[in-house]
Amino acid sequence: MCLVMWPAFSVTSLTNSSVRWTCLFNMWPTFFGTNLAIVLVITLLIFQHQYWRGVELISNGLIMR
Structure with a gap:
């Protein structure tokens, strides 16, 4: 359910839907983590x-000054 919702994720739907909030927090450790x-x-x-x-x-430049 969360993975299906994810591509349609936007700021407005995020603020309007509490289901997506819980979905986001459930996905946080795996998806974002x-x-x-990796990044x-x-x-x-x-x-x-x-x-x-x-x-x-930078440190050498600061010391030389």
Whole structure:
């Protein structure tokens, strides 16, 4: 039921329907949890090196000033 409802999800239907609120909260741990975990891991793997280089460059720039 929740998976069928999900594509038709919108802000107005979210505020109008309490069924969708409960559906959202029921799906939160599985749907959002796994997706957020995957996205965070991928972004960390991609940007980890560049992020730390950026932090290092910024800190070096601040120290040099």
